Amino acid sequence: MFGGIMKKLIIASICVALGVVLSTTSIPVGPARIFPFQHMINVILAVVVGARFSVGAAFSTSCLRNVLALGSPLAFPGSMIGAWLSAYLYKKYNALWAAALGEIIGTGLIGALVSYPIAHFLLGKPLALLTLITSFAMSSVAGACIGFIVLQILSRRHLLHKEA
16 A cells, blocks of 8 residues: 555656756747646556546646746636646546546636636736637647647556556
8 A cells, every 4th residue: 555655646746856857948839838748747647656646746836837937826826726627537436538628628628717816816917818728728638639649658568567
């Protein structure tokens, strides 16, 4: 029991470090720039370590990104909701597509809705809700697709050790 928890903690910690390092990489999409790697990590961790460690990793990554001035407070709700819904849907349907869909809905839609009052009132940035949804959705779709592809490759090579 303790060994399984430690293994999950180590995997999640490595992914936190990757999330912080990869947060400096963006992909231009039209006039916007997206940062899909946190979403990729959320999908992978949802399958490999489950909800608690996935949400914890998303929270830790958001904290470090904010401390290092690589992110904003908007990273918290999107990444954490996406990580939880990804793990929840994966557990419910036992399918990789469900983990990817959970990330897209959790971050791209619900996370954007929850981030709206944070952007508007706490940060003093009156953004249009549609702008938040569009940018969160583009980033989460790209990252969820990358995560899904990585998980498919691992699964086909019998390297994917699913949550016990």
